[in-house]
Amino acid sequence: MDFDALISGLDRHTLDGITRGSIYALVALGYTMVYGVMKLINFAHSEVFMVGTWTVLGVYTAIGATSGSGLAMVIGATLLALIAAMLASAGTALAVERIAYRPLRKKGAPALIFLITGIGCSMVLVEVFGQVLRVFFGRPFGRVTVNIPAVLETKTVFTIPGVDLAVSNTRILIIVGAIVMMLALDAFVNRSRLGRGVRAVAQDPDTASLMGVNQERVIMLVFVLGGAMAGVAALLYTVQYDITKFDIGFIIGLKAFTAAVLGGIGNLRGALVGGLFLGIVEVYASAVWDSSWTNVYAFVVLVVVLMFRPTGILGESLGKARA
Amino acid sequence: MIRSTKTWQAVALTAVAGLALSACGTTDTGGGSSGGGDEGGDCNFKIAAMGALSGPNASIVVPSVDGAQLALDQWDGGDCTVEMERFDTEGDPAKATPVATQIAGDESFIGVIGGAFSGETRATKTIYQDGGIPMISQSATATDLTQEDPVEVFHRLVPYDDYQGAAIAKYLTDEVGATKVFVIDNAEAYGEPLADRVEETLGDAMIQRDKTEVGQTDFAPTISKIESAQPDAIMYGGYIAEAAPLLKQIRDAGIDVPFIGGDGLYGADFGNAVGEAGEGAVVMCPCAPIDESSTFAADFEEAYGGAPGAYAAEGYDAMTVFLKGLEDGARDRAAMQEFVTGYTGDGLSKSIAFDENGDVPQDQVSYWAYKNTGGTLQPEVEVKPAE
Amino acid sequence: MSQILDAVRGLALGERWNHAPKVVRWAVMLLVIAFAFYLPYLNILPFAYIRTDLTASGSDWASVLFLIVVYMIVAVGLNVVIGLAGLLDLGYVGFYALGAYSVAIFGSTNSPVVQALQSRFGLSEDWAVPFAVCIPIAILVSLVAGVILGAPTLRLRGDYLAIVTLGFGEIIRITFRNLDGISNGAAGITGVPVPPGPETDGRAFFNTIDAERWYWLALAILILLIFLARRLEHSRVGRAWLAIREDEDAAAVMGVAGFKFKLWAFAIGATLGGLAGLLFGSKQQYVEPNAFMVNLSFLFVAMVVIGGSGNIFGALLGAFLLTYLPERFREFVDWRPFAFGVALVAVMILRPQGLVPSRRRAREFEDRRHEAEEAAADV
Secondary structure, eight states: OOHHHHHHTHHHHHHHHHHHHHHHHHHHHHHHHHHHHHOOOOTTHHHHHHHHHHHHHHHHHHHTOOTTOOHHHHHHHHHHHHHHHHHHHHHHHHHHIIIIIHHHHHHTOOHHHHHHHHHHHHHHHHHIIIIIHHHHHOTTOSSSOEEOOOSSOOOEEEEETTTTEEEEHHHHHHHHHHHHHHHHHHHHHHHSHHHHHHHHHHHOHHHHHHTTOOHHHHHHHHHHHHHHHHHHHHHHHHHHHOEEOTTTHHHHHHHHHHHHHHHOTTOHHHHHHHHHHHHHHHHHHHHHSOGGGHHHHHHHHHHHHHHHSTTOSSOSOSTTTTO | OHHHHHHHHHHHHHHHHHHHHHTTOBOOTTTSGGGOTTSTTOOEEEEEEEEOOSSTTHHHHHHHHHHHHHHHHTOOOTTOEEEEEEEEOTTOHHHHHHHHHHHHHOTTEEEEEOOSSHHHHHHHHHHHHHHTOOEEESSOOOTHHHHTSOOTTEEESSOOHHHHHHHHHHIIIIIIOOSSEEEEEOSSTTHHHHHHHHHHHHGGGEEEEEEOOTTOOOOHHHHHHHHHHOOSEEEEESOHHHHHHHHHHHHHTTOOSOEEEOGGGOSHHHHHHHGGGGTTOEEEESSOOOOTTOOHHHHHHHHHSSOOOTTHHHHHHHHHHHHHHHHTTOOSHHHHHHHHHTOEEEOSSSEEEOOTTSOOOGGGOOEEEEEEETTEEEEEEEEOOOO | OHHHHHHHHHTTHHHHHHHSOHHHHHHHHHHHHHHHHHGGGOOBTTGGGGOSOSSTTOOOHHHHHHHHHHHHHHHHHHIIIIIITOOOOSOHHHHHHHHHHHHHHHHOTTSHHHHHHHHHHTOOTTOOOOHHHHHHHHHHHHHHHHHHHHHHHTTSOHHHHHHHHHHHHHHHHHHHHHOHHHHOGGGOEEOOOOOOOOOBTTBOSSOSSOHHHHHHHHHHHHHHHHHHHHHHHTSHHHHHHHHHHHOHHHHHHTTOOHHHHHHHHHHHHHHHHHHHHHHHHHHHTEEOGGGGOHHHHHHHHHHHHHHOTTOHHHHHHHHHHHHHHHHHTGGGGGGHHHHHHHHHHHHHHHOTTOSSOOHHHHHHHHHHHHHHHHHHHHO
């Protein structure tokens, strides 16, 4: 136990926690939006994220971006990878919805069945990158860890005076990127016409369809938006960690889902709060003890929070996101 | 109820028909052993390769099994027909025991290559012992396998963790000249004992120890511990999947001290996973560089489309020992067991012999530090751990 | 596919079964049980094609049968939690691990706890808690764990329960992995005791080679548990679960205390999970934390749901298929997980009510399907 290390490096640990939590939060948005509208845990969402990381690798390889490229190349490659990852992840999410969820919805199957098809889809997507694509195309696919070139090289941009905390360009990108995307999504859901439809269906699906909201379209929109956010998370993740692997989605997905519940599932701002909170708690606790207990910290915090606030920190409901 | 009477008549009829059918034949449950070794004196045998061929850990095992297959393909068997059967365990002891029971019960198997991991080996070695079938493991390094409750049939081509840990510590103090080493492990059955042994050997030369997890990608808490400890070298006991992001984050934080890992990082996959951040990282491996004149690397690449990965040479060697046994006239498990126990010869990875516990004698093992240069591991220096 | 199903339905087997004379029912049941016990020796074509050891890279048939039965016990237990009480438990592997680890920690001479007891009380190095005592310990530990987990969390709504239980399973595994002084950490514990028995051929009666003995033991326990679970389902507790599952508020109004009965379901499920773990650990004679990953919890849930949750025979069928098929088709090595995923999706889409749903569940499902169709027609 080393509480001194936590206290003396509090600023540093907080920044680390926010960085980690930003990615949790972005992935958590996908869980929370789908849950808000359909009351469904989309177990395949972790793999939607994983597909995004592979897309980033694909884009870099295709345009030949490597670390040490010129500024124009860095910006261009990163933007292109961002768009491609968002598209690929959104497309994957939509495909999962079409293949695994829509037929069940038409039959009015109970929630448990959606869970199993979600797990099935998750296995299929994992195996597509771990096995199927390897058989057809060989490396880099397969069950090994693959490096993604650090196109955006990590550099210290400025040092926060007083606490002497170095802040790097990648961290700024991750934190600012996550918060900007969240604000944009929040504004979209709260301000736009389509967003109003999403909130209406989340609040009361039957009344919403009486009011002329096309429920199917709202569901598709929710999967696309959640998927796109996972795509953003995928790019930010590769910027920070430089790797991908066929089963990389599992742990991120688990944590993001925990974050969504922690913040209040179905609540967009809850995903942000839950993600950041979870990231900070994990980093603090790992600084005091060590990282081999990380999942225990996460789940203990979850249980404690749920005991006092049974619907999460901010409470549920996408419909009342303004509250 | 007429209908129900008819039903039960039908049931009775089916039962009779079933009994009649049963006279039609029986299966041979010896495991499809048409090519078994029981056909009077000729030399038809099978060798089993058991390990994680699917699942997240397959990348550490598949190259060694491919290496064994390569040895078999290159072998001129003369009168002998030998096949290698791959048994997937996913590295899970629960899935390994049915496999082991099957292999032990099928007399056409004359040897086992594996278990690849220590856990599955622990769970299955007594089964193989009961079946009297010799095993040669290419990669199970847990100390207790041979030191605490050894079984006669178990042999391995890799030295156990205690020696490896000592070799890494020796490299750190003698070659790097480190006096403040930061030791990290992955809290798993491979990394933790290895790091324990490094810690023990280093003594005061270790300043701090931290534990991480398999599947972890964000190492920020560990990085900040490293920053405040100011080490002059970092040792990591674990696998490639976590070493890659760990290294990247260490270098991003501006920490430029040497990074040393155990043989869990050895293999062509290391360079692919770590990228530029891994330049100059050192991997300690109880394997001598493969002789320049050997065509192994080229042959392997031609057959499997990639440079030889983890333990490929050990897999090749394990198969070679069994094949030499067949050349020597071993025609059953007892003879093979006797041959393997007494075997001496040069292998790709080291010169091979087994002591009474089934370990390669210490003086036969050479530890080499490999430096990651331009994405491939280049032999740097040989290290002799003190006894 | 659907034609075959229709044909099967046309036979109206269930109805005929209910109308068959009692003697016939008993006779058929005994025959089925006798056949189950005979399975390891099943060697008659064409039936023997179900064996898993026919190809060169197959696995031992009796060992596979044992694993199937252990997972069937798990499915019976989880069916109580998911199928009867309607609680989504994604951390069932935690109880399974507790059962296996209990017998290892107290019964193995290699366990740190036993060694500590030896030196504390000056006992001999061969001393360990006898196997017979380990059984109640394992059952008690999993039961208590079920209550401890259930008490604070069962008040949560369904989906929250899912993630909390999932976390519980992870906490158990990580704790066993990290506590070197109790569970020997990541290396696991060897020398897990086996049930006592007469020595045959110089080996213990329950050994690692003669897997069929383990299979028979597990099968006997399974049959007993099925019998008990059936009785439970039709008891007052079983009816209370049904009421809670269908409408918790209505049940509460009628005086059915939701929390109490949910806790019952959780505790009973936990006990069965622990029992299955005990059998597994003992047969394996070795436990290690990586044998209890989260994925196993998902597999368990999939067994119950694929078979048809709520119906004990559905759960048994699910456990059989999901354990047996990957072993039977070992020759497809690393294509199996892919096929498994595809099969999960396909089966659930074609038969969302499960392969053999309980009659009540099937009716509930029909109702909902009509509602869904009507709703679709409205739009």
